[in-house]
Amino acid sequence: ASGKRGRELRKALVSVWLQCPTITRIYTIGESFEGRELLVLEMSDNPGTHEPGEPEFKYIANMHGNEAVGRELLIYLAQYLCNQYQQGNETIIDLIHNTRIHLMPSMNPDGFEKAASQPGEIKDWFVGRSNAQGVDLNRNFPDLDRIIYINEREGGANNHLLQNMKKAVDENTKLAPETKSVIHWIMDIPFVLSANLHGGDVVANYPYDETRTGSTHEYSASPDDVMFKSLARAYSMYNPVMSDPQRPPCRKNDDDSSFKDGITNGGAWYSVPGGMQDFNYLSSNCFEITLELSCDKFPNEDTLKNYWDQNRNSLVNYIEQVHRGVKGFVRDLQGNPISNATVSVEGIDHDMTTAKDGDYWRLLAPGNYKVAASAPGYLTVIKKVAVPYSPATRVDFELESLMERKEEEREELMDWWKMMSETLNF
């Protein structure tokens, strides 16, 4: 990333990497319109590798280039995790050993440069928000909400709605390079949980963002409304500002009637089509929420420490939410993983799919569930699970192929014959 602040970002990330090279890795998912690298710092005990069964997590900040707090917080977070790891903090050590954490401090480095380059302390509310092409990245994602609402009415898939994703993305001229890069990233890595960091208000926002009827304000629940509320609260409860019921709205005339316990449904707050949050949920297995972290979009540098204090515990606690619900492997009877198998939960109209190693993670609030694993050519298996708040309950599936079942029947037939002849003994 060129430009002064870009270099500072890179410097910060490289420093973390140099300090903790065994648990970190820096990589790039692509370039911005102006050629700046979209950098990610990965933290895990085996950086660069997806360990089967290990959930993937991401934080993305600064998709609106002028909303800067999140960007700085992620840098702080990277430093914090590295330091704490080396100082023997067991919580952090466990987290890093059992999760693969991806931190992208800036999805819109071009916009950030523009915003940061403004003279004086007071930054304009809009300068630097969109990318270098003038595209608002949080309205630029394929609008899958529309499709899910149709499917809800008329029947259809309840997950992974973007058909022929790669092709659709590459050939879509309306997508900004930053958007495309993130979509590829989502396709490449089986993310389970994520949050995208914004500024301009203080609340944890969850799906769906777009209202069903198209009205400007309407509670728009997703099938995982219960879980999303739990996730959003898991963030807000550790942020004293966010969860303060007495907190006045950021601006006098702001309508924060939908905020409760520091969380809000997206559609209830205001309708947002084409956002990254809902795109995650409807195109992949990933649950994403939107975190608004500051009334001021681009506050002074000397306030950053405060913001860090307010958000540090929330940021760590939210990562830990990835270890909830049920998780496991779907395999055939020979123990081979079955990738792209469907994992469905009775009563929740949103299915997961298994990743390459047959591994899956299904976030669930505490309760009793029936979880089914199915795949074409196989017999479906259903299991009952009692799910606590945390940690995730391990539920593996062994699926019998239809051919195997036929073979089994033939063997049973032979057994039956033996039994018959022994019994009758003619």
Added chain:
Amino acid sequence: MASKHVGVFVLFQLLVLNVVSQTSAFPTPTASTDDKTVYNRQLTEERPLQEQIAEADSVKAALQSAESKRSAASKDAGSEQDDFTMLKSLADGQKSKETTEVPVKKEDQYVPDESDSTKSRRLAEDYDSTKNGMEYDDPESFRQVDGTPLTAEDIVQKIANKIYEEDDRGVFDRIVSKLLKLGLITDNQADTLEYQVAEALQDLITKNAKNNEIEGAESNDQETRGEQDDQGSDTDAWEPPRRRYNEDEDEEEEDEDEVEDEVDRDAEEEGDTPDNTWDKGTEEGNEVSPEDGLQDLQYFPNFYRLLKSLDSEQDTQERETLITIMKTLIDFVKMMVKYGTITPEEGVSYLENLDAMIAMQTKNKLGKSLVLPDFAGPNGKNLDEDDNTKAEAAKMQKEYENLKDSTKEDQPSTETNQPGKSETYLEAIRKNIEWLKKHNKDEGKDDYDLSKLKDFMDQQVDSYIEKGIIAKDEGDTIKRIYSSL
């Protein structure tokens, strides 16, 4: 349940063979060479294997489309229903290739004629087990004393005999509970079977009583009745036998010895007759040798082929087992048709599918292992592609940056930042090394290897420069720091 699948599968296989045999054995009002030709064309062995396998595959495809069209059959258990439906639609898929004549004709042919037991005997002859070269006293064979395979009536009779001989109603319970468990018969059928066995037993007793002045069942019968009640049988149906048993019971008799003698005699007879059966078999005009006794399985070319493939010595047992299984299946399916469990048409359908299924299984066995569709897809492939494009992009960006740097005014600031950067990086590296030292000491490992670490970091730095993550000068700074340690 798998056992239910087996049961259904079994039954229909029986029906298949039954029908096939019937076309040649049963005199029917409308039987004509045309029908046979049509039917034979269906299942003649002349059809090349490839074609049949291909058909089996297309049947499978037809299954998937046909399955949605099927309405639930009027069967007992739900899962059985599904299998039934599935197999049925499989049959329909195949059927769609036949002419429409055939089903109609089959229905006519397939009227089970209960009154004429000789007909079923003739049917059974067509695949006389003796011609397959099996040992007569093979415990796994399922044949009459005279060598002809069993019919439904025979089975009932046999069970009754066994109960009588062993004086143990438990025989029946064992058999029936296993049949029920495997889903071969329903509760109603079990009741009917019980009734029939009871009748047969009663006849036996009466007959023997008359012959040997033996009267009456043992107290077993009372137990029998009690157990029957427990099984929830239809009490009405049981009234007559029960009454009869009661009467007989009053007149207890000895002569179990005589019964046993009879048993022994029977056993001897059985032992004496192998040769007879052989002769009988050949006498009945079946000109084919034991080996060619399989000729009648020509309607099941794949089964035939399977048998042929089992021609080694160690396969003999399996081969024989398979043959007797087939024959037993036929008998039982006949019984099921007799009891009205399935319609003849359905039975025919399943019979038709039998060979197709054997073809599929054989194909699988022949090493064409089932290959799971490749779901590995996106993750692996994309990453590779991305890495390529990223490397490319990194190269381009480097050039771009070089150009930019030369023109931008922050060129000087790059230089002034260097000392700051170096310090920061040095600080970070030192922290790492401190941690390594401490960490290795805590874990009891050997002291970290600095040169190894340096090599690793150099490698990483180069990789990062290449990818455009860090600038070359930054990379050099880092390398310099490491070499100075």
